[in-house]
Amino acid sequence: MAQDDPAAFDAMLAELAERRQEFREQRYVPGDFVDRLKRLGLYRCATPERFGGETMPPAEFLKKIERISAVDGSTGWVASFGSQLVYLGSLPLETQAKLYAGGPDVVFAGALFPIQRATPTERGFLVNGRWKFASGCMAADIVCVGIPGDDLTSGKPRGALIRPQRLEIVQDWDVVGMRGTGSFDLIAEDVEVDREWTFIRGGEPVVDEPLYRYPAITYVAQSLSVVSAGVARAALDFAEGAGSGRDSITGAPKLADRAYYRAGIAEAEAALRSARAYFYEAADEAWETLVAGDLVSDEQNAHLRLSAAHLARTASEVVHKVVSLSGTAAIYQDHPLPALLGDALVPQEHAFLSPAMYDAAGAVLMGLPPTVPAFR
Template sequence: MSVNGSVIDAPVAVPATGLLSAAGELSSLAARHAADADATRSLSHEVVDAIREAGFARHFVAARFGGTEGSFEELTRAVVSVGEGCAASAWCASLAAYSARFASHLPDEGHQALWGGSPDTVVATGLMPAGRARPADGGWLVTGQWAYVSGVDFADWVMVCAAVAGEEGPPQLRFFTLPRGAYTVRESWDSVGMRATGSHTVVVEDVFVPRHLSFDRADMLTGRNAGSDVPAHNVPFQAVGGLTFIAPVVGAATGALAACAGSITGRRRNQTAELTVVRASGRIDAARHLVLENAAVLDGRLFTPEHMARNERNATFAAETLREAAALLVGAAGTGGLGEGHALQRFWRDITSATSHVALQYDTAARKNYSAVLLGPEG
């Protein structure tokens, strides 16, 4: 099952849901719309509808609400597939799935509010603490601004993290879930890559959030879930965090490889360019294996400190490796690959932008925990 602690071909007990086959069709659709999405900085309604219809939003939703309770491996492969056509579409699809998993920590009444009408409810999440909340009768009054909330343009609900001041000790961090209409969106996303993710700023001004639409951030971090016994709802955030963001990048790098190869095929062969493409392909395959290993850890419920730290290391190393691969492909393609209408330059920009995410940085996401595994605690 494992070699030196790494997971190899770990079995997945969760049956397939059909998401992967639907993702193949979505990838083709997203690829056709990718250039326009990049230019307009938004996904088309057709692609947004297809993300919902494919089953990404319901992938981790409980079966009692019509969800599919899918596996991490199937979701990862599906997101990679979509990313081969359009990185921004894959990013939004991934977050639609994982945001529902985050929201599963709500009390049962909160589950009813989100999914009682449909398992395909789309939730957008502001993971970083950025606002404040004060107790009110039956809940809290929330105020704040949360940047980089991907997919907020078409989300049905938004979940944000805010600090609740206590009488003693440090503030408690909680997540608060608000329906569309209870917040405003300030269009602030102007990144050179991942333009169509619509990762704008959510603004909340003194909005009441009832108790059943809130939960303690510590529950998500530890994986404790008093509201659900679905296995995927009881996973420590450390183990899963990077997987949310790296799977779309694997798909984008695979798409970049195909775009680069297409630009070289038929031309007079250049040995240097050929070797460069081969080197890039090895990096992409290596990153894919590490990312799939992370999914196997989650489906196999291997939540030891070593496995969780390795998952962080795998995601950040994969990000670094995929950035290198993208740079190699651009170099191999030459000037033509940087043409405004060439898919390669879009994938290159998307990979560069996506791997700047804090969850994919060595210093913030991997160094401390995995160095402790390898070297022991400091001091």
């Protein structure tokens, strides 16, 4: 296991730089590269320690995802799902033991919405329907689809865990950003799922470990948000390197010789670093609280959600600013910035990172209930 091997991580990034266009063209990160991410420990860092997991503090995991995303946002997005095993902490321990029976490196993918019909059976549910946005499903060991809740779930939808071989994957992902995430549709036809293989997203965990006391939905929101920080970092690194590049075809000064370019890139640099600092400050504070034996407060959770939404929005604005300052070179398809622009657009559009998070966080900080569901 190379979880703490910087050389192995750097070697992975070097291979990713060579293959990212391949992933974008085929529209998913293939199994052989996901296996490489497994060997780096990214898919066991949220597995319960009782089942062989090697807990990684959230900020440490998020920084790894950020570095991957600076090379390729799509791969960072798929790797970020290593955090999502915390969702499964509410499964019965017997079910978790079966899930991790082959080892702690389990790749989870989800397509919870739209909620589709499920007919109760003696053992569980007969599932039918089509779900969207199953990022990473092509290399997943287990996937989740959304089915209706009932009295036992207080009306919240259930996630039903199914081996991907029992589903049809429809490769319909045709988008301008995060093209390599493989966020395909899933189709189930009369697939029976035992009740003990269903869970409530954000439900009370039965695993008593610090990471499983970290707010699960919040951690997933952070994991998706930090992808945008990596993408923005790539855009700024390119802009700062390209500033002293070729002369303008019109004879105008090089970009670095233009005051508006220097000032604009510096302003973008400050904006990204400020949002990033708030993001990691909130993550570190929450983790320290848990390690000390206390629970993350509602106010701390509000800062986690607010900093995640703010980072995603700021990162997108940074990339847009870089493009707007870069002249006509950036309008060509073979230029690096258009792909980064598309990638930066996607995280802020996720429901977990939408503008509604500002209102919800503000409400909590003022002593009111959150204004959106699934805030914690």
